[in-house]
Amino acid sequence: xxxxxxxxxxxxxxxxxxxxxxxxxxxxxxxxxxxxxxxxxxxxxxxxxxxxxxxxxxxxxxxxxxxxxxxxxxxxxxxxxxxxxxxxxxxxxxxxxxxxxxxxxxxxxxxxxxxxxxxxxxxxxxxxxxxxxxxxxxxxxxxxxxxxxxxxxxxxxxxxxxxxxxxxxxxxxxxxxxxxxxxxxxxxxxxxxxxxxxxxxxxxxxxxxxxxxxxxxxxxxxxxxxxxxxxxxxxxxxxxxxxxxxxxxxxxxxxxxxxxxxxxxxxxxxxxxxxxxxxxxxxxxxxxxxxxxxxxxxxxxxxxxxxxxxxxxxxxxxxxxxxxxxxxxxxxxxxxxxxxxxxxxx
Numbered sequence: 455x456x457x458x459x460x461x462x463x464x465x466x467x468x469x470x471x472x473x474x475x476x477x478x479x480x481x482x483x484x485x486x487x488x489x490x491x492x493x494x495x496x497x498x499x500x501x502x503x504x505x506x507x508x509x510x511x512x513x514x515x516x517x518x519x520x521x522x523x524x525x526x527x528x529x530x531x532x533x534x535x536x537x538x539x540x541x542x543x544x545x546x547x548x549x550x551x552x553x554x555x556x557x558x559x560x561x562x563x564x565x566x567x568x569x570x571x572x573x574x575x576x577x578x579x580x581x582x583x584x585x586x587x588x589x590x591x592x593x594x595x596x597x598x599x600x601x602x603x604x605x606x607x608x609x610x611x612x613x614x615x616x617x618x619x620x621x622x623x624x625x626x627x628x629x630x631x632x633x634x635x636x637x638x639x640x641x642x643x644x645x646x647x648x649x650x651x652x653x654x655x656x657x658x659x660x661x662x663x664x665x666x667x668x669x670x671x672x673x674x675x676x677x678x679x680x681x682x683x684x685x686x687x688x689x690x691x692x693x694x695x696x697x698x699x700x701x702x703x704x705x706x707x708x709x710x711x712x713x714x715x716x717x718x719x720x721x722x723x724x725x726x727x728x729x730x731x732x733x734x735x736x737x738x739x740x741x742x743x744x745x746x747x748x749x750x751x752x753x754x755x756x757x758x759x760x761x762x763x764x765x766x767x768x769x770x771x772x773x774x775x776x777x778x779x780x781x782x783x784x785x786x787x788x789x790x791x792x793x794x795x796x797x798x799x800x
Contacts (some may be wrong), residue, residue, distance in 0.1 A: 651777020
């Protein structure tokens with residue numbers, strides 16, 4: 455006699471008090487993000503009194519101060535907001551999709567694919583406008599995502615295989631990028647800051663051009679919280695709960711491609727943001743993606759904007775590119791995560 459087992463919920467059932475704590479924490483995260491935005495506008499390589507910053511925002515003053523505030527720092531901050539949210543969401547989605555807590559757009563090669571495609575467009579095809587090479591970024595991100603998934607074993611892919619495949623593809627693509635730069639010295643000056651990840655050349659035109667792609671990717675990612683929760687329970691359980699596995703995986707890869715492609719096209723490949731933030735978030739929210747994704751969308755811009763401010767203040771009157779700062783922070787964090795996982799395994 456066969457007895458049906460009770461259905462497993464797609465999302466964890468938690469006490470109302472914990473949900474209230476998560477909601478309060480999300481509101482606090484929004485407040486921290488607001489502080490990061492203020493710091494990004496008020497602080498920089500050029501010291502400007504807070505009163506002058508306020509008048510520059512309101513348009514009450516002219517001259518160099520108003521130019522720095524309205525034409526440099528405000529676009530930089532706005533772009534950092536949407537790019538940070540995109541990277542945080544992409545990392546959380548990829549970690550859920552692959553069931554690999556070490557997955558992120560950098561480790562799986564998606565950022566490198568977008569970067570290699572953009573470098574090709576700039577150097578070999580002479581395309582220098584965002585509207586021209588954004589499509590190359592999306593195509594490169596999608597192609598490498600599929601390649602890594604196939605090299606990692608397709609349906610039999612494991613976290614270790616996917617990470618190794620992504621690392622190998624990333625190394626090869628960055629070797630190609632360096633070769634192109636060495637062979638094309640004229641393109642080198644245009645690409646050298648972009649390839650390490652930078653917000654320095656941000657413009658409001660760039661913000662508006664990538665916003666539609668990142669908005670669609672964000673909506674897709676947030677809408678996949680429940681099916682990705684089910685997928686975390688295993689393919690058989692997710693299928694029993696009515697999850698369409700091929701559609702969920704395809705939409706998750708589409709969301710990651712839109713988010714990574716738009717972010718890389720706008721700022722270049724910025725590393726480790728998509729890896730670090732979901733880990734920090736998961737320690738408070740637990741495994742429920744209905745909370746992980748909103749938290750990641752709020753706290754990843756906090757990390758990115760803070761790193762950008764640190765880069766501007768640490769090298770006055772010049773600045774360190776934000777991609778360099780996130781790499782300096784993310785490298786030790788990644789080593790710590792790997793060591794912790796190794797020690798936790800028998």
